[in-house]
Amino acid sequence: MRTLRATLVGLYAVYEVVRGQGHPNLAAARSHTYWVVGIERHLHVFGERAVQQAVEAVPTLPTPFGLAYIFLHSSAPQAFWCGSFGSTTSISHAFATS
Numbered sequence: 114m115r116t117l118r119a120t121l122v123g124l125y126a127v128y129e130v131v132r133g134q135g136h137p138n139l140a141a142a143r144s145h146t147y148w149v150v151g152i153e154r155h156l157h158v159f160g161e162r163a164v165q166q167a168v169e170a171v172p173t174l175p176t177p178f179g180l181a182y183i184f185l186h187s188s189a190p191q192a193f194w195c196g197s198f199g200s201t202t203s204i205s206h207a208f209a210t211s
Contacts, residue, residue: 153159168174 150159168178
């Protein structure tokens with residue numbers, strides 16, 4: 114359990130250090146955006162706008178897709194934790210005990 118706790122604290126510490134390393138200026142943000150778009154075009158995966166337009170063309174689709182987006186972003190991490198540790202109870206137990 115100590116190893117689990119140390120790993121989670123270590124990962125959080127790395128997150129805190131890395132998240133502040135972004136460039137706060139608009140020119141750097143646009144440069145990174147163009148770089149990512151260039152990679153997407155090179156790999157032929159730059160079709161997001163076409164998919165958005167197709168979904169918007171059907172009046173009833175945006176709402177269920179929006180709800181699915183919210184549901185998947187909240188349930189996928191929970192599924193990962195439960196799959197990795199067996200249940201959320203064991204995660205709570207790892208933090209409650211030494």
